[in-house]
Amino acid sequence: MKVVSVENVSKKFILSHNRPRNLADGLRSLIWRSRREDLWALKDVSFEIEQGEALGIIGHNGAGKSTMLKLLTRIMEPTKGRIRTRGRVSALIEVGAGFHPEMTGRENIFLNGAILGMTRREIDRKFEEIVAFAELEKFIDTPVKRYSSGMYARLAMGVAVHVQPDILVVDEVLAVGDFAFQTKCVRAMQERRRSGVSVVFVSHNMGLVDGMCDTALLLQSGNPLMLAKASRVIAEYRRLELPDSSDGDTDLTGPAVRRHGDGSVRINRVRFLNGAGSAKAVAEMGSDLVVEVHYECHAAVGEVQFALRVIGEDGTEVTRPVTSDHGQQLSLDPGRGVVRYVVPYLYLHPGEYTIIPGVWEQSGFGCFDEVTTGVTLVVGPGDPGYKIRERAGLVHLVGTWEHHQFDGGECGAK
Numbered sequence: 001m002k003v004v005s006v007e008n009v010s011k012k013f014i015l016s017h018n019r020p021r022n023l024a025d026g027l028r029s030l031i032w033r034s035r036r037e038d039l040w041a042l043k044d045v046s047f048e049i050e051q052g053e054a055l056g057i058i059g060h061n062g063a064g065k066s067t068m069l070k071l072l073t074r075i076m077e078p079t080k081g082r083i084r085t086r087g088r089v090s091a092l093i094e095v096g097a098g099f100h101p102e103m104t105g106r107e108n109i110f111l112n113g114a115i116l117g118m119t120r121r122e123i124d125r126k127f128e129e130i131v132a133f134a135e136l137e138k139f140i141d142t143p144v145k146r147y148s149s150g151m152y153a154r155l156a157m158g159v160a161v162h163v164q165p166d167i168l169v170v171d172e173v174l175a176v177g178d179f180a181f182q183t184k185c186v187r188a189m190q191e192r193r194r195s196g197v198s199v200v201f202v203s204h205n206m207g208l209v210d211g212m213c214d215t216a217l218l219l220q221s222g223n224p225l226m227l228a229k230a231s232r233v234i235a236e237y238r239r240l241e242l243p244d245s246s247d248g249d250t251d252l253t254g255p256a257v258r259r260h261g262d263g264s265v266r267i268n269r270v271r272f273l274n275g276a277g278s279a280k281a282v283a284e285m286g287s288d289l290v291v292e293v294h295y296e297c298h299a300a301v302g303e304v305q306f307a308l309r310v311i312g313e314d315g316t317e318v319t320r321p322v323t324s325d326h327g328q329q330l331s332l333d334p335g336r337g338v339v340r341y342v343v344p345y346l347y348l349h350p351g352e353y354t355i356i357p358g359v360w361e362q363s364g365f366g367c368f369d370e371v372t373t374g375v376t377l378v379v380g381p382g383d384p385g386y387k388i389r390e391r392a393g394l395v396h397l398v399g400t401w402e403h404h405q406f407d408g409g410e411c412g413a414k
Contacts, residue, residue: 001050001051001086002048002049002050002051002086003049003050003051003085003086003087003166003167003198004047004048004049004055004072004083004084004085004086004167004198004200005048005082005083005084005085006045006046006047006048006072006081006082006083007046007081007082007083007084008044008045008046008080008081008082009042009044009045009046009068009071009078009080009081009082009083010040010042010043010044010045010078010079010080010081011040011041011042011064011067011071011076011078011079011222012038012039012040012041012079013038013039013041014037014038014039015037015038015039040222041064041067041222042064042067042068042071042078042219042222043222043223043224044080044081044223044224045064045068045081045217045219045222045224046081046224047217047224047227049167049198049200050198051166051196051198052193052194052196052197052198053193053198053199053214053215054189054193054198054199054200054201054212054213054214054215055198055199055200055201055213055214055215055216055217056201056202056203056209056212056213056215056216056217056230056233057069057200057201057202057216057217057219058202058203058204058206058209058216058217058218058219058233058234058237059218059219059220059237060220060241062221063219063220063221063222064219064221064222065171065202065219066093066171066202067222068219069091069093069169069171069200069202070093071083072085072089072091072167072169072200073089073091073093073169074089075093085167086166086167087165087166087167088117088163088164088165088166088167089165089166089167089169090116090117090160090163090165090167090168090169091116091160091169091170092156092157092160092168092169092170092171093169093170093171098111098112098115098116099111099112099144099152099155099156100144101143101144101145102143102145103143103144104140104141104142104143104144105131105134105136105139105140105141105142105144105147105155106140106141108144108155109123109127109130109131109155109158109159110123112156112159113159113162113163116159116160116163116165117163117165118162118163122164126162129162130158130159130162131158133154133157133158133161133162133184133188134151134154134155134157134158135154135181136151136154136155136158139151150181153181154181157181157185157188161185161188161189161192164197165197166196166197166198167197167198167199167200168189168192168197168198168199168200169199169200170189170199170200170201170202171202172202172203172204182208186208186211186212189201189212190212199212199213201213205313205314206234206237206238206313206351206352207312207313207314207351208314209230209234210230210231210234210351213230214229214230215227215228215229215230215233216228216229216230216233216234217233218233218236218237220240225240231350231381232381234350235350235380235381238350238351238352238378238380239282239380241378247279247280247281248271248272248273248274248278248279248280248281248282248377249269249270249271249272249279250269250270250271250281250375251268251269252267252268252269252270252371252373252375253268253269256373257371257373258371258372258373259369259370259371259372259373260367260369260370260372261358261359261367261368261369261370262366262367262368263298263368263369264297264298264299264301264368264369265295265296265297265298265301265304265332265359265368265369266295266296266297266298266369267293267294267295267357267358267359267369267371268294268295268296269292269293269294270291270292270293270294270355270357270371270375271290271291271292271294272289272290272291272292272375272377273289273290273291273292274287274288274289274290275287275288281375281376281377281378282377282378282379282380283346283377283378283379283380284346284379284380284381285346285347285348285349285350285379285380285381286345286346287345287346288343288344288345288346289343289346290340290341290342290343291308291340291341291343291355292338292339292340293306293308293338293339293340293341293357293359294336294337294338295332295336295337295338295339295359295369296335296336296337297332297333297334297335297336297337298334299334300331300332300333300334301331301332301368302331302332303329303330303331303361303362303363304330304331304332304359304360304361304362304368305322305323305324305328305330305359305360305361305362305364306322306323306330306339306357306358306359306360307320307321307322307323307357307358307359307360308320308321308322308341308355308356308357308358309355309356309357309358309374310348310353310354310355311353311354311355311356311374312351312353313351313352313353318348318353321341323339324362329362346379348379349379350379350380350381351378351379352376352377352378352379353376353377353378353379354374354375354376354377355374355375355376355377356370356371356372356374357370357371357374357375358370358371
């Protein structure tokens with residue numbers, strides 16, 4: 001059953017330049033009117049959402065994502081086209097929207113719940129659940145003007161997920177909470193989906209979009225570029241965001257680079273090289289990759305190891321190859337050098353990764369240098385012949401499946 005239908009929707013705003021500031025300017029209103037500009041925030045957008053389905057809307061800032069959500073929630077009306085929704089819509093578009101700063105968290109739960117369409121009886125019945133979800137038991141009778149942005153987000157999300165809507169519309173608000181609360185919110189939305197709630201989700205966190213959504217819509221300057229399975233749309237967004245020509249040679253000597261260590265060894269450059277030897281910050285899953293770590297050693301040091309921390313979009317450390325894994329015992333003399341990590345077959349699934357290079361004592365305790373700023377590597381979906389590119393997980397492990405069939409109907413596998 002379709003719960004959302006968007007048909008050829010466009011939204012126009014009028015931008016005015018040199019708006020009159022006084023009576024003299026007002027007398028020149030004809031000139032002012034001639035300097036208006038039409039801005040089409042959305043152009044001919046169409047999609048449908050089935051009951052229980054989750055749609056992600058992605059794109060750069062200014063692409064029209066928030067405008068689309070405001071149209072879905074009837075905050076604004078489209079200039080052209082038609083939007084039809086079926087059932088109750090609960091929106092969490094802006095942190096603290098509908099909250100009164102002078103009122104307590106308790107009072108704002110009742111206020112915000114009423115705005116979202118809950119009855120007093122519903123709010124009374126779910127009040128303790130909302131407070132427990134938001135983890136604000138100690139501050140529930142504190143005016144929300146004293147809340148942090150994270151506390152605002154927790155309270156707002158606590159109310160929104162307990163509305164029992166037919167359609168839940170969520171903007172970038174999850175970016176405010178910590179990782180544990182984001183995980184709780186994702187689980188709550190997944191539970192609502194299993195009960196038949198449809199979700200429209202906007203985020204710049206592609207890991208959340210990929211994990212939450214069945215399909216995704218990619219917008220660019222208000223234009224719909226792609227509507228398909230979420231993983232495919234995310235791969236296209238990444239391709240547009242960081243094309244193949246992106247430089248894979250990063251200088252790490254500038255003052256903005258964050259690092260720690262005693263400085264005996266200094267990492268000054270990282271290069272990503274593809275199979276052809278070109279420096280590019282984009283690699284395809286299943287392709288060859290070489291990571292070069294250039295360094296300068298200021299004094300002779302013995303028993304060192306180089307490490308590459310690979311961090312996924314959600315902050316999870318996916319893997320950490322180190323030179324000692326292969327039995328290499330490194331000693332460095334004063335001067336410059338380079339270590340190369342050669343990957344003959346890239347096992348990372350499509351996504352954006354932060355590579356944090358470091359050089360440590362062989363014991364792993366003393367740090368000479370670790371560049372916590374990191375460098376970005378984007379992994380694409382690979383060539384069409386790579387059949388496992390859309391499997392779940394961040395790292396692909398190569399293994400062999402075995403199957404044994406036994407007589408009498410008994411079977412097993414290992």
